[in-house]
Every structure is written in C-alpha cells, then in structure tokens.
Amino acid sequence: MSNISTFPEDFLWGGAIAANQAEGAWNIGGKGPSVADAVAWKPKVSVKDYSAHMALSDENIADALSGRNDANYPKRRGIDFYHRYQEDLALFAEMGCKVLRVSIAWSRIFPTGEDAAPNEEGLTFYHDLFTEMRRLNIEPLVTLSHYEMPLILSEKYNGWVHRKVVDAFVRFSQVCFERYKGLVRYWLTFNEIDSIHRHPFTTAGIRKEKSAAGKAEQDIYQGLHHQFVASALVTRDCHAIIPGSQVGCMLTKLTTYPRTCKPEDVEATLKKNLENLFYADVQVFGEYPPLIKRDLARRNIHLEIQPGDLDILKSYTVDFVSFSYYMSMTESTDPEAERIPGNTILGVKNPYLAASEWGWQIDPQGLKISLLELYDRYQKPLFIVENGLGAKDEVVEGKVQDSYRIDYFRAHFEQVKAAIDEGVEVMGFTTWGAIDIISAGTSQMSKRYGFIYVDQDDEGKGSLARLKKDSFYWYQKVIASNGAQM
Numbered sequence: 001m002s003n004i005s006t007f008p009e010d011f012l013w014g015g016a017i018a019a020n021q022a023e024g025a026w027n028i029g030g031k032g033p034s035v036a037d038a039v040a041w042k043p044k045v046s047v048k049d050y051s052a053h054m055a056l057s058d059e060n061i062a063d064a065l066s067g068r069n070d071a072n073y074p075k076r077r078g079i080d081f082y083h084r085y086q087e088d089l090a091l092f093a094e095m096g097c098k099v100l101r102v103s104i105a106w107s108r109i110f111p112t113g114e115d116a117a118p119n120e121e122g123l124t125f126y127h128d129l130f131t132e133m134r135r136l137n138i139e140p141l142v143t144l145s146h147y148e149m150p151l152i153l154s155e156k157y158n159g160w161v162h163r164k165v166v167d168a169f170v171r172f173s174q175v176c177f178e179r180y181k182g183l184v185r186y187w188l189t190f191n192e193i194d195s196i197h198r199h200p201f202t203t204a205g206i207r208k209e210k211s212a213a214g215k216a217e218q219d220i221y222q223g224l225h226h227q228f229v230a231s232a233l234v235t236r237d238c239h240a241i242i243p244g245s246q247v248g249c250m251l252t253k254l255t256t257y258p259r260t261c262k263p264e265d266v267e268a269t270l271k272k273n274l275e276n277l278f279y280a281d282v283q284v285f286g287e288y289p290p291l292i293k294r295d296l297a298r299r300n301i302h303l304e305i306q307p308g309d310l311d312i313l314k315s316y317t318v319d320f321v322s323f324s325y326y327m328s329m330t331e332s333t334d335p336e337a338e339r340i341p342g343n344t345i346l347g348v349k350n351p352y353l354a355a356s357e358w359g360w361q362i363d364p365q366g367l368k369i370s371l372l373e374l375y376d377r378y379q380k381p382l383f384i385v386e387n388g389l390g391a392k393d394e395v396v397e398g399k400v401q402d403s404y405r406i407d408y409f410r411a412h413f414e415q416v417k418a419a420i421d422e423g424v425e426v427m428g429f430t431t432w433g434a435i436d437i438i439s440a441g442t443s444q445m446s447k448r449y450g451f452i453y454v455d456q457d458d459e460g461k462g463s464l465a466r467l468k469k470d471s472f473y474w475y476q477k478v479i480a481s482n483g484a485q486m
C-alpha cells in the first residue's frame with residue numbers, strides 16, 4: 001500500500017452506467033422503444049460468443065415494437081434505476097463519487113426520433129436526476145448516444161445510413177443542452193463510436209441485411225461518416241449553448257501487441273492499432289487520416305460527403321479524449337494462433353495474461369500503455385470512462401467478498417498513477433457498472449461489474465435490493481485518499 005498520491009487534486013473519481021442497461025421503465029413516461037429493447041437474452045449461447053448474443057431477428061424487432069415477450073429482453077427492465085435513482089445516487093455519494101457517467105435515452109426525449117415536440121416527462125426525469133446529482137456534489141458526465149437510438153428511426157432509415165438521422169440527433173442534442181445547461185458541463189457524443197463495425201445495430205441502428213448486395217460495409221462507413229458529422233455539429237452547439245462546457249469523443253481502446261517480433265506480425269498489429277485510433281483521429285484532428293482514405297478507396301468504399309462536411313469536421317473538434325479499456329489482445333499472421341474473445345472482438349491469445357470467465361484478458365499495464373499512446377498522439381486531456389471486471393458474485397451471509405475486483409482495480413489504478421507520473425494528463429476515472437447492471441454484450445445480469453450488488457438474476461427474479469460489496473468500502477477509501485490508499 002502506498003501513501004503518496006500523484007493524482008491531481010481535482011481528479012474525477014466515479015462510476016459509469018448507461019440508460020439502456022440500468023433505467024428499465026422502457027415503455028413508461030412516454031418513452032419509445034429503442035434498439036436496446038430489441039436485444040434478446042440468449043441463455044443457451046456461450047458467453048464467449050458475443051456476435052451470436054448480439055444477433056437480431058425480425059421477430060426481435062416485432063417484439064420491441066409491439067411490447068411483446070418482455071421477459072426475454074433484460075435491458076427493458078435494467079435495474080429499475082428510473083424509479084430508484086435517488087437511493088442509488090445516495091450510495092454513490094456515500095462511496096465518495098465525484099462524478100457519475102450516465103446516458104440520456106434518446107427515445108425517452110423523442111420517442112420516434114422525429115416527433116414534433118420533445119416528451120416533457122422524459123426531460124423532467126433527467127432534469128430531476130441531474131439536479132439530485134448536483135445536490136450530492138456528483139458531477140454529471142453525460143453520453144448522448146450509448147446504444148439506445150429510437151427503434152423507429154432505425155426501422156425507417158436503416159439507422160445512421162440516412163442523413164436525416166444527423167438532423168434528428170442534432171435536434172435531440174440541442175434540446176438536451178438547452179434544458180440541462182445549468183446542470184451538465186461534461187458531455188460525450190457517441191459511446192465507443194468504433195463499435196459501429198462490430199455491432200452496427202446497437203451502435204447505429206443499421207441492419208446489414210437491409211443493405212444492397214455487397215454494400216453492407218459501404219453503408220456502415222456511411223453511417224459512421226454521419227456520426228462524425230453529427231458529433232462535430234453537436235460539439236459546436238454544446239459550446240455555443242453552454243459556455244465553458246467540455247465535449248469528448250469516446251473510443252473502445254483495443255490495445256493490440258504483436259504476438260511475435262516477426263515483421264509480418266508487427267505490421268499486422270500496427271494496422272490493427274491504426275484502425276482503432278482512426279475513430280478518435282477524426283474527432284480530434286478533424287480529418288480522415290490519409291492511410292484510411294486510401295484503404296477505403298482500395299476497398300471500393302465511396303462515402304457521400306456533402307459540401308461543408310469536411311469543414312464541419314475540421315472546425316468542431318473535441319476538447320478531450322475519453323475511452324473504455326478492459327483488455328488487450330495480440331495479433332498474429334499465423335492462422336493457427338489461438339483466438340480469444342474480448343470486448344465484442346476476437347484477438348489472439350496472450351500467453352502472459354490471465355483472462356476473466358468471459359475470456360477477456362486482464363492487462364493493467366496495457367492501460368498505462370494506452371494512456372501514453374493516446375496522450376502522445378493527441379496531446380489532449382484523457383478520461384478513462386469505462387474499466388472494470390465482469391464477474392459472478394456470490395452473496396454469502398449478507399456479504400459479497402469481491403477481492404478479485406479490488407485486485408483488478410488496484411492494479412489498474414496503479415498504472416494510471418504511473419502514467420500520470422510520466423506526464424499524462426488524466427481528468428478522471430469512471431469505473432464501469434459501478435452498480436450491477438445488465439451486460440451490453442450478453443444481456444446477462446450475472447455478469448456483474450459493480451461495487452453495489454443488485455438482487456436480480458438473469459431471468460429478472462429478485463428483490464432489486466442494493467447491497468454494498470467489499471469493494472464498495474475499498475473504493476470509498478481510494479477516493480477519500482485521492483488514490484494514496486489502495
């Protein structure tokens with residue numbers, strides 16, 4: 001245990017959740033269905049097969065549009081944060097959280113995405129939520145798009161493939177900025193914007209099967225371009241409506257090492273990392289990197305770029321770079337190399353690392369490497385807005401003794417401290433799922449990340465009572481000592 005803190009005085013320690021995984025109340029208070037409400041729980045599919053878990057059928061869409069089969073769709077119930085947020089915020093405050101990352105469910109504000117007027121009940125819910133956070137001295141960090149666009153927009157336009165969705169999102173964001181300007185200073189535009197390639201439906205409402213033959217990739221890049229433009233426009237509006245506000249991009253940091261020092265492996269790894277960084281590059285530098293442009297042309301992908309788009313990207317870049325980091329991977333050109341799942345991705349196994357029950361390789365030093373790499377590249381403040389260990393917790397005699405989670409965080413916090421020592425500017429750290437919520441990838445409740453246990457199982461049974469885990473008291477000490485006591 002060290003007693004010296006190098007975390008800055010104003011370091012934002014806290015937690016993170018997303019509306020679609022926590023709120024529940026999916027059809028209450030005027031909320032329209034979102035893409036998340038169509039994602040079914042698949043108990044028979046291996047938890048390591050994320051793509052099968054996220055696969056979607058017409059029946060799933062019909063279920064969400066008609067409100068059928070609630071029991072099969074855990075994200076519709078979440079952990080009932082919608083009704084219990086006061087109790088939950090009190091627990092976050094007790095833990096000492098200085099910040100809480102939440103998202104606004106777009107379809108709670110605009111149920112179809114294009115309604116003539118916003119839904120007042122939805123606006124009031126977030127107004128009350130942010131007001132309560134402020135009362136408790138918890139700074140809101142708000143994501144505008146976290147896997148929860150209105151399902152009706154997705155159906156009508158094949159999601160972000162259509163330009164009209166840019167207008168709808170900009171309008172939604174403007175309404176949020178106007179309503180919450182006195183309450184929210186820190187905003188993120190698109191959660192893990194790069195995930196559009198890995199799960200286009202949840203990220204951008206895009207269903208590949210709706211694309212013309214051979215055009216699915218083209219459509220996904222078009223949707224991505226629209227998100228880039230929307231992100232820039234929203235950054236512009238946020239700065240104009242809320243003076244002093246700060247807007248960040250949000251990347252899944254998929255740090256990849258070469259499996260061997262064979263030059264082929266090194267080149268394949270370099271390309272993988274450049275591809276991952278490209279999404280933040282556009283939002284930080286305000287332009288498409290030349291190698292990516294060339295790559296798209298070689299793959300016969302031609303974006304429809306409207307006059308003015310490139311100026312918009314260049315003019316409204318982000319203030320800070322936020323990212324999620326859970327695991328690292330290796331890359332190899334050997335087709336026989338053993339592959340292992342990570343955060344909605346498959347990579348090559350690293351023999352030096354242990355993995356979680358879901359196969360995600362645990363690599364604290366990879367977080368330091370990521371911080372050094374991102375800071376050197378962007379020279380912008382960084383914000384770790386997701387990190388954590390998904391694990392099965394057991395309640396024994398009213399306690400959850402989750403020393404494995406404490407070990408995981410201690411190791412990661414130590415690496416952040418080391419990176420700060422070496423000169424990296426880090427604004428804060430919001431741990432993922434600081435209270436147990438529904439898993440994004442597998443829709444399980446039993447994949448728990450929280451410091452606060454929620455009594456609910458995968459089938460939705462349980463009292464929903466909240467219980468402080470051992471890690472709750474540990475994190476409380478970490479925050480109180482500003483990272484000096486871990």
Ligand code: BG6
Nearest residue numbers: 018192324343390439440441442
């Ligand atoms: C991130 C997402 O990729 O990973 C979160 O932004 C998600 O929404 C988190 O919950 C952990 O993934 P999972 O599948 O374990 O919930």
